[in-house]
Amino acid sequence: MADISDDDSKPHLIFSYGTLKRGFHNHKLTKELIDQDDAVFIGPYITRHTYPLVCGPHGLPYLINLPGSGHRIRGELYAVSTRGLARFDELEGTSIGHYERLPVQLLVNADRDDVVPVEAEAYFAHRSFGEAMWERKGKEGLSEFTENEAKGYVKRQDRPHQGRNILEDVRHFVNGE
Secondary structure (H helix, E strand, C coil), rough: CCCCCCCCCCCEEEEECCCCCCCCCHHHHHHHHHHHEEEEEEEEEEEEEEEEECCHHCCCCCCCCCCCCEEEEEEEEEEHHHHHEEEEHHHCCHCCEEEEEEEEECCCCCCCCCCCCCCEEEEEEEECCHHHHHHCCCCCCCCCHHHHHHHHCCCHHCCCCCCCCCHHHHHHHHHHC
16 A cells, blocks of 8 residues: 555555455455555454344345344455545445444454454444344344345346435335335
8 A cells, every 4th residue: 555654644444344345246446446555455354243234225235333233244354545445435325324434343363362353444334224224124134245145236227216316225125115
């Protein structure tokens, strides 16, 4: 990653649990950032605490900020530049209230008790609908977004209701419509 001396150049640690992971649809953005020296793959990690992970409208994965519910989530850790973080934020819709980037503690090896947790951030379902989505899914969640769940993912250009935005789709999903 480019070495710049101001505070904005300090890498941001981002935990990816869904479509930004290697082998999934939105990894093309992650790969582009890696190729531009705006991201570095660190390795597989797991959340220190349990969280709900569910698939919502269009098969999108949502990590829900309800620590103590759900499972410990498996994913990938990346070091990302400020420029790369802005690209992730744009994809995840943080400015419109789709996802919000929040702190999360991770472990490199869940089988050992002496591992020091890593402080990172992850994209959680926005607080305005996260808990309702967890309830809508019957409080049943995943421990990992896998190829099986990815089969239900619908690319943005292939989604029905092209006139609706994602937040309207989330509202319809949560309300069972």
